[in-house]
Amino acid sequence: MKPAPFDYVSAETVAHAVEALAAASGDGKVIAGGQSLMPMINFRMVRPSVLVDINRIAGLDRIEDRGDRFHIGALVRHRMTASDPAIARHVPVLHEAMKNVAHLTVRNRGTYCGSVCHADPAAELPMMTLLLNGTVHIASPSGERTLPAREFLLSSLTTALQPDELVTGIAIDKLPADTGWGFEEFARRHGDYALAAVVATVERRQGRAKNVRVAVMGVGDTAMRLPAVEAALEGSEMDTPVIAEAVARLREDIEPNSDLNGSAAYRRHLAGVLAGRVLKAAWERAEEEPAA
Numbered sequence: 001m002k003p004a005p006f007d008y009v010s011a012e013t014v015a016h017a018v019e020a021l022a023a024a025s026g027d028g029k030v031i032a033g034g035q036s037l038m039p040m041i042n043f044r045m046v047r048p049s050v051l052v053d054i055n056r057i058a059g060l061d062r063i064e065d066r067g068d069r070f071h072i073g074a075l076v077r078h079r080m081t082a083s084d085p086a087i088a089r090h091v092p093v094l095h096e097a098m099k100n101v102a103h104l105t106v107r108n109r110g111t112y113c114g115s116v117c118h119a120d121p122a123a124e125l126p127m128m129t130l131l132l133n134g135t136v137h138i139a140s141p142s143g144e145r146t147l148p149a150r151e152f153l154l155s156s157l158t159t160a161l162q163p164d165e166l167v168t169g170i171a172i173d174k175l176p177a178d179t180g181w182g183f184e185e186f187a188r189r190h191g192d193y194a195l196a197a198v199v200a201t202v203e204r205r206q207g208r209a210k211n212v213r214v215a216v217m218g219v220g221d222t223a224m225r226l227p228a229v230e231a232a233l234e235g236s237e238m239d240t241p242v243i244a245e246a247v248a249r250l251r252e253d254i255e256p257n258s259d260l261n262g263s264a265a266y267r268r269h270l271a272g273v274l275a276g277r278v279l280k281a282a283w284e285r286a287e288e289e290p291a292a
Contacts, residue, residue, distance in 0.1 A: 003041040007050045014060075014139050017052050017166050022141045024050040026163035031055075032075055035102070035110040036118045060168060063087065071137075073169045078107035078115075090174040091132065093181035093201060097124045103191040113167050116149070119222060121156045122193035124185070127223035129153075131199050131215040132172035140165040155221040179203050179211075180286025182278035185218075186270055188261070194218045196256075196267050198274040202238070204286035209238045214246075214279075219256040219271045226253055229275075238283040246279060247272045 011017035021028045029048035031037055032055060040046045054060065054074060061075035063084050070091070072081065081087055082098035101107055101115075101124055115125040116136070126149070128134075134149035141164055149170075152160050161167065175181070185197030196218040203210045212233040217223040229250050236242045256267035 004044055004047045006041075006048050008053065009050060010053045010056055012056055014057060014166060014168055017054050017057065018139050018141055018164065020050060020052045021166065022164040024048070024052075024163070028052055028163065030117075030166055032114050033077065033106075033110040035106045036114065036120070054166070066171070068174050069171045070174065071169050071171045072112045074111065074113045074167055076112050078102070078110050078112065081112050082107065091172065093175070093183055093199060094128050094132065094172070096181075096183045097128050097199065100124055100185055100187075100190075100194070100197075106191075113170055116153075116170060117159060117161060117167055119153055119155075119157050119159050120193070121220060121222050122195075122218045123223075124194070124197065124217065126153055127197065127199060127215045127217035129170060129172060130223055130225050131201065131213050132175075135171045136167055137169045137171065138165050139168050144168075150225065153222050158222075175201060176203060178287035180282040180284065182281035182285070184274040184278050184281075186274065195262055196271045196274060198250075198271060198278045200275075200278045200282045202233070202279075202282045202286050204283070204288050207237060207288070209233050209236050209283070209286075214250070214275070216250070216254060216271055216275075219254040219267050221257075224254070226250060228253055233279070238279065243276060243279045243283075247275050250275050 009020040028050040030052050060073040062073045063076055064071040078101050088095040115123050116129050129149045136147045136152045138145050179201050181201045183199045185194040187194045198216050200214045202212045212230045214226045214229045229246050232246050232249050251268050251272045256264045258264045
């Protein structure tokens with residue numbers, strides 16, 4: 001199919017983009033990579049009256065080191081995140097996850113922020129942003145605001161972003177050098193949307209787990225952090241029985257849907273299997289903090 005007619009604005013600045021969105025009265029869409037948006041427009045699943053192109057806005061195509069955080073601009077492509085040496089060094093779990101994001105052509109054009117804004121429940125980057133305590137930076141006609149990722153991601157394909165707002169970047173945590181991590185996803189073919197994925201990080205302090213983070217995707221209406229699972233692991237030695245208990249709790253806490261690719265029961269079982277592998281790998285990778 002072909003898209004319905006729309007006007008086109010090539011924004012020169014953030015203020016210009018926001019002004020164009022506001023003028024569209026809720027009927028405008030932002031395009032950066034367009035890897036999710038354009039197929040939806042072509043199938044007329046969305047029919048914007050105005051397409052606001054932000055690719056000419058200077059400064060949005062950078063990954064900035066801001067001490068204990070990275071700021072990922074709205075025009076940072078997947079390939080940039082995947083190949084950035086500082087990301088690989090300070091957030092290796094994100095570097096690993098990027099290997100599973102779609103296919104080469106999508107990674108060349110698609111953007112980190114665009115994926116989070118699209119909020120597909122089977123996409124890796126909303127999950128990774130939750131895991132890394134992401135903060136979404138937003139520009140609007142009334143100024144700027146920030147939202148934690150847990151408040152930004154509402155449900156499938158739905159975020160807290162207003163029609164006249166533009167995400168300018170997302171900040172994520174760096175991880176301490178001795179942090180252990182694990183990432184597992186299952187898809188029918190490499191690059192396809194995953195049926196389920198689990199990611200975790202953990203630090204080892206005096207033989208016990210500290211600062212445990214666990215997130216999942218593909219098993220609910222949006223990606224999720226699992227605080228009850230994290231609490232069950234916090235302070236433990238993360239041995240086999242503890243991990244088994246955490247896996248059981250994870251299966252209780254998720255609410256997967258049934259679809260053509262698998263039943264809810266299958267996805268719940270699959271998530272548990274992946275979680276067992278991820279938690280074991282994260283604990284094995286974690287290094288004991290040297291004594292002071």
